[in-house]
Amino acid sequence: MIITNMLFIDILLVMSILSLAWATLTATDVRRSVIFFIAFGLLVTLAWARLQAPDVALAEAAIGAGLSGALLLTAVQLRPRGTLPSEALDNEKQNRSNRADLRSSAAIRWAVTLLCIVLAYILIWALLQALSSQTNDNLAQSVNANLANSGVSNPVTAVLLNFRAYDTLLELAVLLTAVLGIFALSEERAGYAPAGAVFNGLVSWLVPALILMAGYLLWVGAHAPGGAFQAGAILAAAGVILRLAGKPDIGLPVSSTSYLNIILVIGSGLFLLVGLTMLALGRPFLGYPEAMAGKLILFIETAAMISIAATLILAFIGGRPHNREDG
Amino acid sequence: MIDVITLILMTTGLIFFLCGSIGLLRLPDLYSRLHALTKADNLGLGLLLTGIALYQQDLLFALKLVLIWLAVLAASSASAYLIAQYARRQETGR
Numbered sequence: 001m002i003i004t005n006m007l008f009i010d011i012l013l014v015m016s017i018l019s020l021a022w023a024t025l026t027a028t029d030v031r032r033s034v035i036f037f038i039a040f041g042l043l044v045t046l047a048w049a050r051l052q053a054p055d056v057a058l059a060e061a062a063i064g065a066g067l068s069g070a071l072l073l074t075a076v077q078l079r080p081r082g083t084l085p086s087e088a089l090d091n092e093k094q095n096r097s098n099r100a101d102l103r104s105s106a107a108i109r110w111a112v113t114l115l116c117i118v119l120a121y122i123l124i125w126a127l128l129q130a131l132s133s134q135t136n137d138n139l140a141q142s143v144n145a146n147l148a149n150s151g152v153s154n155p156v157t158a159v160l161l162n163f164r165a166y167d168t169l170l171e172l173a174v175l176l177t178a179v180l181g182i183f184a185l186s187e188e189r190a191g192y193a194p195a196g197a198v199f200n201g202l203v204s205w206l207v208p209a210l211i212l213m214a215g216y217l218l219w220v221g222a223h224a225p226g227g228a229f230q231a232g233a234i235l236a237a238a239g240v241i242l243r244l245a246g247k248p249d250i251g252l253p254v255s256s257t258s259y260l261n262i263i264l265v266i267g268s269g270l271f272l273l274v275g276l277t278m279l280a281l282g283r284p285f286l287g288y289p290e291a292m293a294g295k296l297i298l299f300i301e302t303a304a305m306i307s308i309a310a311t312l313i314l315a316f317i318g319g320r321p322h323n324r325e326d327g
Numbered sequence: 328m329i330d331v332i333t334l335i336l337m338t339t340g341l342i343f344f345l346c347g348s349i350g351l352l353r354l355p356d357l358y359s360r361l362h363a364l365t366k367a368d369n370l371g372l373g374l375l376l377t378g379i380a381l382y383q384q385d386l387l388f389a390l391k392l393v394l395i396w397l398a399v400l401a402a403s404s405a406s407a408y409l410i411a412q413y414a415r416r417q418e419t420g421r
Contacts, residue, residue: 196412202405209398 010050017043034072041065054225055156058217062233067312070240074316078189151293152222160227161297165286169275172268172304179264179311188319194246203245210238218305222294228267228301232308239313250313254321260310267307271300329381336378343371357414365407369400 020040027033041064048057143155143163150158160168195203214235221227239251253259274296275286283289288296314320350363376396380389 198405198408202401205401 006050013043013047013050017047030076031073034069034076037072038065038069041069055154055227055230058225058230059233062230062237063312066237067233067240067316071316074189074318149290149293151288151290151295151297154221154223154225154227156225157221157227157297157301161300162288162293165271165275165300168304169268169271169286172271172307175308175311176264176268179314182315182318183320186319188317188321191248192244192246195244199245203241203247207238207241210234210241214238214305214309218301219298221301222298228304229308231301232305233312235305235309236312236316239309240316243313243317250317250321252310252313252321257320260321263306263310264314265307267304270303274300329384333378333382336374336381340371340374340378343367343374347371358411361407361411365403369403372396372399 017040020036020043024033024036024040027036041060045057045061045065048054048060140155143159146163147153147155147158150162152158152161214231217226217234218228218231219226221231235251243250248254252263274288278287279285344367347364347367350367351360354360354363373396376392380392383389
């Protein structure tokens with residue numbers, strides 16, 4: 001009975017996800033499209049939770065629905081009216097001067113649709129292949145077999161920070177590159193007007209609560225769903241809220257460039273330092289000694305959380321913060 | 328006995344959610360929609376969570392549910408106020 005109940009909920013969930021995806025793609029107004037996308041992200045979070053992948057669900061809720069939604073909304077706000085693709089298309093339709101353009105864009109659209117369908121079939125085929133071959137389970141089995149030596153009891157953290165720490169180090173390097181790209185390409189956007197009493201009241205308890213929650217997620221990552229990426233995203237959400245409330249600072253040392261640089265580099269830097277120290281001690285790169293693995297992982301994750309949060313906040317404000325002391 | 332109380336609480340909660348959703352779809356303007364949605368949903372969520380807490384019979388679990396409810400209450404009332412204020416400003420052209 002319970003199984004059929006859950007099946008009903010799952011079917012409802014899948015259908016809602018598919019219709020929200022459709023609504024996101026076909027909405028004529030880009031703002032509406034972004035709102036649909038945020039709702040889509042929340043339902044995908046539920047889907048991950050139903051698939052018993054709480055780590056992914058947490059990351060999806062914080063990054064996929066929350067921060068990406070905020071980024072997309074500000075991106076929509078930034079562009080002057082008429083330059084959004086959908087509005088530009090409307091203008092074209094009204095003018096009817098560039099019929100050839102319209103026809104070619106329709107052709108491109110059909111070609112892209114066809115390619116997407118082919119890609120979807122290839123993915124479904126690959127998934128079926130993976131499901132039919134039982135050898136895939138070896139990975140999960142070997143993770144579970146070595147979990148005791150990893151220093152943590154959460155298999156996801158064990159893979160991210162120990163067994164495949166190399167991948168995570170490179171991910172942090174990618175984030176660092178992204179923030180350098182943001183610095184190179186654009187200026188910090190002007191802040192918002194100071195918020196009224198009600199929003200300020202919300203901010204005054206929500207931001208400390210978010211910081212506390214980030215700390216909890218970081219700590220709990222060792223034995224339950226959580227970790228640096230989720231905690232960093234929550235911390236970044238606190239910064240975004242401060243920004244939206246029109247606060248002059250965003251939880252980052254905006255008046256000091258060198259402090260900010262240290263915060264941005266500390267994640268990948270400490271990670272690399274630990275890895276090289278292991279190498280110097282005659283162990284493999286990032287091969288922690290079993291006795292210290294737990295502490296080292298927490299150490300690296302704390303640094304990573306700080307860098308991840310700073311990166312996400314800077315992505316939201318769109319550039320290097322102006323030096324407030326200079327004016 | 329507890330099952331029955333849980334069932335009654337959760338059904339009532341769901342009815343409030345239903346009313347809120349119908350209000351969102353049927354009411355004529357933004358302010359009345361906000362009014363219907365936030366009030367009905369907050370009460371609905373409270374009843375739903377009370378039902379779940381009774382069913383689980385775990386004090387720590389119940390405490391977490393209360394925290395969730397309080398967070399949703401604060402967030403939804405503040406965001407309803409912000410949306411209404413924004414709409415008001417657009418109308419008066421300030």
